[in-house]
Amino acid sequence: MRKNQHTRADQTRDRILRAAIREFSEHGLAGARTSAIASAARVNKALLYYYFRDKEALYTAALEEVAGKVAGDAIAVLDLGCSPGERVLRFALQHFDRNLSHHGFQSLMQQEMVRFRTGQSHAMRIIAKNAFEPMWDRALGLVHEGIGSGELCNVDPMQMMYAALGANVFYFLSAPMVRLVTSSDPLEPGPMAERRTAAIEYLGQTIFTDRRRGARLARTVLAAMPIPANAIPERKTA
Amino acid sequence: MRKNQHTRADQTRDRILRAAIREFSEHGLAGARTSAIASAARVNKALLYYYFRDKEALYTAALEEVAGKVAGDAIAVLDLGCSPGERVLRFALQHFDRNLSHHGFQSLMQQEMVRFRTGQSHAMRIIAKNAFEPMWDRALGLVHEGIGSGELCNVDPMQMMYAALGANVFYFLSAPMVRLVTSSDPLEPGPMAERRTAAIEYLGQTIFTDRRRGARLARTVLAAMPIPANAIPERKTA
DNA sequence: TTAGTTAGATTAACCGGTTAGTTAAAATGT
DNA sequence: ACATTTTAACTAACCGGTTAATCTAACTAA
Known part of the structure; x- marks a missing residue:
């Protein structure tokens, strides 16, 4: 092995x-x-x-590599020793940071979603089973556990995930457009750090039954997880 | 004209x-x-x-067409006569419905974002100026107005937009994966309608200073805007 | 009459994939 | 210990199909 x-x-x-x-x-x-x-x-x-074998096999291999790494990292966070609520916050923050430092990965996944939806893709089924299903099960179970212990608000775990991860995806996806439309660049360190903090604090204030606890945990998590370096810098070709 | x-x-x-x-x-x-x-x-x-002229010119024209229509529809909603808060809710719901009935449009935009970020795209600058800037200015202005009048919570308008629109984008983007990983299909009418409601109700409960008012407006808006038919059905080619 | 449209052949570039062969190192025999 | 064979890793050059784009000549509707 x-x-x-x-x-x-x-x-x-x-x-x-x-x-x-x-x-x-x-x-x-x-x-x-x-x-x-x-x-x-x-x-x-x-x-x-x-x-x-061919171009598509290489593409599939690339996809599996990415999916495996993403799911592996995520599961490591989901299996941490702290409370369910804190782990959800860490999970969301890790997701943000992955977009920040490896947003090539995220692009790849997004493009594949489109490809899959239009009905061309064998790879998706495989990575869904091998990588994302274990991760997803754990994430939803975690939210469930948090609700059970009274730490988290009693809302559909799935809906919570959409709120937690969707804003991150959209932030990075819309960044090029926002840069053109407003005068500030969301990808600059300043705005980026601001958004990063805002996203987690917002989550802390909305998913916990005890808002105060949520706010405190958000601060804890933000302190514990520093902003990563941009591992794979963009090369502006054109 | x-x-x-x-x-x-x-x-x-x-x-x-x-x-x-x-x-x-x-x-x-x-x-x-x-x-x-x-x-x-x-x-x-x-x-x-x-x-x-050539393939790329056709592509650009397609993109401009889409962007123009999207921004036009959105601006019509943003200029409605009702309160700023209600208009924000309508704006978010319209965004959801657009994903539902014309998700080809959204794919096109998403793909172009990736293309633009990697530094190949003349079109983006044009549609940003002509279509999205007017829309964006109005949307942010609206939130600002709502905060000024005390209707909406005093948070950064931009952050509010990320929360409002991000979850929608992510819902449709992740749907193929979710279908494979869980047993239910987010794109089926049932779950779709549920999510549609949940998204707006959630927004109503989080962005208004008066949560009760937010919840009521969410119901109003949901009643006023029926679920559209899926205008451009998917054709499963492969 | 003329702008719009078709049919189909044609070109030129591009690009995925193959082939035939080279190099280096490990395995094998003696 | 050295010569040899085998195998894995790698390359240069090329092939054949695909595709965007053009051209010509004719046809058609307003």
Whole structure:
């Protein structure tokens, strides 16, 4: 079960996968160029087909890699030792931070949702079962537990999740438009940090039965989880 | 300023544009096939190039059409005679309904956001100025007014918008995944109607200073705006 | 008459995928 | 210990299909 052997081959495969994630997230399946992936991975184009059956298999592999990592990180947070309510806050904040530091991942997922909805996608079923179902079950169970113990308000867990995660997705999705329409740039460190704080505080004030406790936990969580560095900076090509 | 002349030419142009919107929203700029657009519009391929310079110009035109319509509809709601708070609720509900009945539009916008963020897109600047800026200014002004009159809670209008619209976008975006992960389908009429109600009621309870008033207005708005028919049904191609 | 439209052939570029071959290192034989 | 064979990793060059876009010539409706 060794996943990351230090052999040269595995390093190469990994380079290809990373390059693929980037290319696909920026251009979609159809728009991505295999030659671009190859050169970004500093590899000959034919080598892509040595490691992966075809373009779509590479795309699927990229998707699974991303989904696996996202779900794995999330589950680690969901299994923390603190109270259910605090874990929900941490979960939401982690989701925000993932958008911030790896928003290529999020683009990839979003594009795949569109692709799947229009009825072309085998990958989705697989990553749903392997990655997202375990995560989702845990998240909903957690909210359930929090409601049971009286910590969280008694609302449909699903609806709570939409509120918690939707605002994050929308913030990053609309950022380019907001930058053009207003004079400030939501992706600049200042506004970003403000929004990050606001999102968690808002959540703390709305999902807890004891608002005061919610506010305090929000502050705790924000203090415990620092703003991550932007791991994969955007390259402005055009 | 006659926009929709009844001449044959304008009808044809319109058919092309509609077909383009659909094709681009389902497959993206790169994935869309001009031949598919032509045949969907029941038109010869050469005619596309009679009306539009090239594929990208057609794409841009499709985007402008969508943006214009969205912003126009939204502004009509924002300029209604009722109180600012009620108009915000109507605005949010309209946004939900647009996702429901024209979610091709939303896909198109989402894809373009990704495209723009990675630095390829002239269209965005144009539609931001012409369509979204007027809409956005009005929406924010409205919230401001509502806060001024004491109807709405004194929170950053922008943050309120993220909460109001984000959950909607995320609901539809995640629907395919949720369908696979849970046993219920968010896009079925039942869950859909439930979510629609929940979203507006939630908003009513969180943005108004007088929660009771918010709840009442939410009911009013829900009663006044019926669930629209799914105007552009999905065709499952694969 | 003329703007709108079709049919279909054609071109040129692009791009996914293949092929045939190279290199390096590990495995094997002696 | 050294020669050899095998295997895995990798590359340069190319092929064939696809696709956007053009052109010509004719047809049709207002």
